[in-house]
Amino acid sequence: MPNIQLIAPCLWFDDQAEEAAEFYTAIFSNSQIVNITRYGEAGHEMHGKPAGTVMTVAFELNGQPFIALNGGPAFKFNEAISFQVICQTQEEVDNYWEKLSAGGDKTAQQCGWLKDRYGVSWQIIPNILLEMLNDADTTKSQRTMTAMLQMKKIDISELLQASAE
CATH class of the missing domain: 3.30.720.100 (Signal recognition particle alu RNA binding heterodimer, srp9/1)
Incomplete structure (x- = not known):
């Protein structure tokens, strides 16, 4: 089957x-x-x-x-639903971020989230962010979280630097 x-x-x-x-x-x-x-x-x-x-x-x-x-104008997209794009490299993050955000709502960009030109929400997330947020060393994971909350597009090198401080 x-x-x-x-x-x-x-x-x-x-x-x-x-x-x-x-x-x-x-x-x-x-x-x-x-x-x-x-x-x-x-x-x-x-x-x-x-x-x-x-x-x-x-x-x-x-x-x-x-x-x-x-279906017509009766319903609009909102942030209650989004699609996650899990990336392996900064190059992938940059590529998806650039293409999906083109013509989108720039004010809706934060913490890896963006809204595209149709109003659909996307989360462009490097896999390493998920690993770092789940680090057994909670001090490191909290530094990672603090750094991520300051970002629009996720920057892997800044996350690594924050985690290592």
Whole structure:
């Protein structure tokens, strides 16, 4: 039996589902748009979308399935839900931070969190930060936490320096 993904996030957009899916799949490797469905005449009185316009876009980011829905302006993204991107190097942190934050809300950037141009929240986190926060030496982990709280984009060298002080 094939491995079937049972949980796939559905992102509600006003009318930018296809544009957002193209944006995200261009950033992450091993990513693709899988399928696009379009609104028909059925249900027009409820959704109000012209027949033929994009309804959903199924896409994958690094193999993780997502659905983007053009559902109208009723709901907006907020920080209650975010996606974590765990990075191994500063180069990865810088790359994802630069690309995902392009055109986003610069005031929403703190502690590795950013908000992209569509209002979706992301956490760009180096794996070493998680290790340092879980250090058995609580003095080191607290210094790491204090340093991280001062950052927008996470800087691994500053974390290492704070931990070692």
